[in-house]
Amino acid sequence: MEKLDRLGWVVHRSFRVGEIDLGIRTTSPAFQEWLDYTLDEYRTEEETPTNYSVVIGGSEASGLSRRRAHVLYRITATMLRTFHLPTVGRALLDDLGTLIYATEDDDSLYAEVGAIEVNGKTALVPLILWSLFNPMTSRAERMGIRLSTARIHRLDLYAPFLLPLPTEKLRMPHDALPRLEALHNPVENGHVDRMIVQEERPVDAVFAWGHVGEPYLKVSRGDIALDLAVAALNLRVMKQSALEGLARFLEGMPTFVLNADRPGKILETVVEAMEKLPDR
């Protein structure tokens, strides 16, 4: 945290979301103002540690000496690096929303996994890999990869689809998202460089990580089902229906394990594996 502490924070705010008291800080007064407006219902005066830190970058147009990405940290881990400011706000709201519903809802499975999109195909990857990929957004984009903004994904119980997170369960003003869009300075030239699941999205493959040897190998759906069950936040609530849902989700799904290697090399391997997948 000490490394982040030096970044010049404007303000720290405390919120209570779900059962959690948490703190959010940012380097931007404008972003903080939007946050105060959007999450007004959740403000608390309790002293809180810093759970989320939002560094707002910009470019020469905003007086900086060089173009800098916006960065969302969760504790000290990079959740998101992007030049598109609304993506930061959206990712933060999505993550906060999961504190309300992800452990208790029983209409779908909420799993702590990352997602990536490669040339129109979507794969799930272990959260630890997604975390390693996060600081590499620009490099990933050059490779034709878009990383998800979310670290928790909602799995359909009846088919191999990701479903949008029900962020509407987070109580906020109806114009919160338009106001967020209005913060985006077109001169900054940031574009949407991350994947946000805003509608039902088919999943084409699921990866595990950690074997030693070939860059990637096929692995049993049982292995992957175990990984996803371990990652499931509402398994305790859903029990048998969670496992049955996973079985249906993984029906016919290509499943692989990736070699333990440098993150950049793993990214290349993921591209290679996904390019070989049959078209849907």
Place this chain on the structure above:
Amino acid sequence: MTAPVRPKARTDLALVVLDGEAVIYDESNEELHHLNQTATVVLSMCEGNTTIREMARELAEAFQMTMEEVEPQVRALIRQLRRAKLLEPSRNGKAHG
């Protein structure tokens, strides 16, 4: 002489089978288990009315192996299932197997 043990799988477990491999959730201790195909078959035979020797005989016939090869492996699997608490305790207070 005590009656031979007839292992019985717990019926309160959440369980699915994918490609012959069982994934099991034990709500009592929030543990997850993943069984390979052989262990899944053995667990499926634990219905409380078959002895371990009978299970081994059935598997030996199915896989065309000898009892000397199969029975120790089945007993070892039953012990693992017992340690994982996937079997009901026997009537004498000990877990089957």
